[in-house]
Amino acid sequence: RKYQNNIHEQIHLTFKAVDRDWFRHIPTATIQNDSTIKNKQFHRLSIYLDNDIPAHLYIPQPTKQKQPAILLLPGHEKEGKSATTYRLTAESFVNKGFIVLVPDPIGQGERTVIDSTTNKAIRATTLHTIMQHACIESGENLALFQLKENLHAVNFLSNLPFVDKNAIGVFGNSGGGTMATFLSAIDKRIKAVACCSWFTRRQNMYHRYGVDDGCQWWSNELKNKLEISDYYHIAVPRPLLILSGTKDFINYQGTCLATEELRLAYQLFNLPENLTFFSNSSKHGIDNQKRE
Secondary structure, three states: OHHHHHHHHHHHHHOOOOOHHHHOOOOOEEEEEEEEEEOOOEEEEEEEEOOOEEEEEEEEOOOOOOEEEEEEEOOOOOOHHHOHHHHHHHHHHHOOOOEEEEEOOOOOHHHOOEEOOOOEEOOHHHHHHHHHHHHHHOOOOHHHHHHHHHHHHHHHHHOOOOEEEEEEEEEEEOHHHHHHHHHHHHOOOEEEEEEEOOOOOHHHHHHHHOOOOHHHOOOOOOOOOOOHHHHHHOOOOOOEEEEEEOOOOOOHHHHHHHHHHHHHHHHHOOOHHHEEEEEEOOOOOOOHHHHO
8 A cells, every 4th residue: 555655646746737627527429320330239329529539439238227338448540449450349348238438549530630741641659759749848748638538538438327337447459558557547437447468567668669659658757757567556456457469569578577566466455366467479459369
């Protein structure tokens, strides 16, 4: 607990720009009826949160009880929420009875930014790094803006009348795994977390390929001596699933070392079963084994 309290203070300093009102704002949702997809198992609605953030909302067959929900956060695929990997992952969840919300991250999917000189889409990782430089110059942080959007997404889910607000989880892949990590550290409404193809040790990450792109770090993380696993130490003993691949460019050795460090924390809470680590010989991203 002492270690958690110390990390909590450092994370508070890192996230000091977070406005508490972000936890209270309930986004409006505009439904695009012509893009509603129906089948025997679920409905998929194309919506806009606050008329600004495109998202897919997957709704299973209704039951008499309120249903659990998942906020699914995409990585840097240019298609965003519509990428095949997230469609299949959302369908896997919804077929198990979960409501699933999949928003488009900044610069992806319907929010793609076109380079006016080439008339081509700017790659999301490149765009995020460019935007982060602009943010730093103005004293802001791109990760902060994405965190704000994700907090609003949780607000939206928790206020749906058919959602069990005490059973909301987050699943993030790659860059979405970063966002899931930050979100779990700051929002206690998140009851379970799954991170795919991102979790590792900072030292191993820098040794392998250097600093991540602009949306995946905070300007004062190192100053506050925060390791990546520290964001999850705050969430202990909430259920946590780490998904990895031995052929992933995310350093696998670092993933194993960081996971074992977290395992000790779960053991101290006498809840080692709340931490699950799954790996296979896959590369980066969600394959069928990870999805199931």
